[in-house]
Amino acid sequence: MDYSERLMRVMLSDLPDGVGTFEDFCDGDGIVEDGEDEDSTFAIRMRVRKTGDALEVDFAGSDPAVSGPINAPLSVTASGVYCSLKMIVDPGSLIPPNSGAWRPIRVTAPEGSVVNASFPSPVVYANHEISHRVADMTFGAMSSFMPDNVMACSQGTSGIITLGGLDPRNGQRYVSYETIKGGWERDRTKMASMLSQPVSQIR
Incomplete structure (x- = not known):
């Protein structure tokens, strides 16, 4: 794990420093609430700051958890971030993907939000929806200050x-x-x- 951390820090250091933001919307959670005519969209907001050999990802401003089973616990949200960062930072797959590799990367989100849900918010589709959307958002945020290192997004779902x-x-x-x-x-x-x-x- 220490070896993975060292490699990640070295490779992060080789990339330019910067700050990037990205905002995206999900079409809905599959639930039409009382008083609504249709499912409501919800927002996920991300801010990435890369400084030296470390990187911070903050989801402040993301919408609160929704009624449908599409919320994500923070671990699932972080997995989407890690997936994209591994491709950006280590395109040759030299870093063993273990917890040591993620030590230089800090992921935070407001508790009770759609990207840091807590009981009793339903989370069954998080791995298939929110993590994929967050992965694409990470590409978008990072592309604002290192466009040559970032690939195009997928469907985000x-x-x-x-x-x-x-x-x-x-x-x-x-x-x-x-x-x-x-x-x-x-x-x-x-x-x-x-x-x-x-x-x-x-x-």
């Missing part, structure tokens, strides 16, 4: 489709949980169900 019902042939319940993720780094991502992409998305 896994595009989950969940189908369920009662099979009329045998009376058994069924459920299908499909991830319809977009491309990342000139290829489809390595999600479990990627070979079932709809043709309309591939066109």
Whole structure:
């Protein structure tokens, strides 16, 4: 872990210092609240400061946790940040990805926000939605002061489709949980169900 930390600090030091911000919106949480005609969007706001061999990511100003199961605990939010930073800082994959690699990176978010939710806020889709959105936001924020080191964003979502019902042939319940993720780094991502992409998305 100490070795990973040293490598991360060395590679961070090689990149320019700077501050970047990014704001993004999710179309909704899947819940139409009382008094609403449609699902409401919610905002995620990020500020990145890179100084020397360390980096701070702050989500101050992000919206409060929502009613639907799309909130993220801070650990999931941080995983989206780490994923993108690893690609930016270490494109050759030289740093072993363990907790030591993340020591120079500080991720903070307001408690009770959509990116730092606490009980009883539902979080089941966080890994497929918020972490992907945060990963893309990290690319956006970092590109403002190191554009040559940052790749283009993906869809910022896994595009989950969940189908369920009662099979009329045998009376058994069924459920299908499909991830319809977009491309990342000139290829489809390595999600479990990627070979079932709809043709309309591939066109």
